[in-house]
Amino acid sequence: MAKGSTQWQERVSVIVKFNGETYSQVFQTFSGGAIAGTSVKNRQGGMGEEEALPSPASREPATIGKIFDFEEDLPWSKWLDNVVRQGGGQVSVGRQKLLPNRKAYGNPINYTGRVLKFTMPDSDSNATGEKAEFSMELDLDEAIN
Numbered sequence: 001m002a003k004g005s006t007q008w009q010e011r012v013s014v015i016v017k018f019n020g021e022t023y024s025q026v027f028q029t030f031s032g033g034a035i036a037g038t039s040v041k042n043r044q045g046g047m048g049e050e051e052a053l054p055s056p057a058s059r060e061p062a063t064i065g066k067i068f069d070f071e072e073d074l075p076w077s078k079w080l081d082n083v084v085r086q087g088g089g090q091v092s093v094g095r096q097k098l099l100p101n102r103k104a105y106g107n108p109i110n111y112t113g114r115v116l117k118f119t120m121p122d123s124d125s126n127a128t129g130e131k132a133e134f135s136m137e138l139d140l141d142e143a144i145n
Contacts, residue, residue, distance in 0.1 A: 008105075009098040012064055014136075016080070016115060018089030023076050025066065030095055033062035033111065033140055059142050061116060064093065065135040068121045073134065080118045080136070088114030091138055113140040 012027040037057035043050050068074075083089040096108040117137035124130070 009100075009102070011094075011096045011098060011104075013094040013096070014064060015092045016083060016089050017091075018079075018083045018086070021079065023080065025072070027064040027066040029063075029065040029135075030093070031063050032060050033138075034060045035142070036060060057142065059140045062093070062111070062138045062140055063135055064138065065133050068132040068134045077118075077120060077134075080115070083115050084118050088116060088139065091115050091136075093138065093140075110145040111138070111140045113138050115139075 010030070012030045014023075014025055014027050016023040035057050036059075038055050039052040040055060041050050042053050091111075091113050093111040093113075094108045095111075097105045099105045115136050116139045117135075119135045119137075121132035121134050
């Protein structure tokens, strides 16, 4: 089946819920979200062999991005800004790997968490041919489904 080291295409489905309203879109990029643990080094009696003592793991924030669609996204921009100002709402993200024929491959990876940051596209009146992208930084829960 699909092997190799090139990046896979994937569908990044995002749902943000806050105060009874729901924002739902497909994003184009997902980065971050790694899980990382730390350890504490210890020497028994100060002179013994060093040993690593594990500590709980924590998931790093993730950033998602997409082309800013003025008709679809502009009406939600103030709402998303408000979501961040009032605690981040609830976010669910599903990452579904896609084969070259755009068919789903395997089971999706699902994350939950909160929106930490919402960034509108940069503005430049002299820009030509540049993509208007916006992004959200997400504080993800440790567990994935």
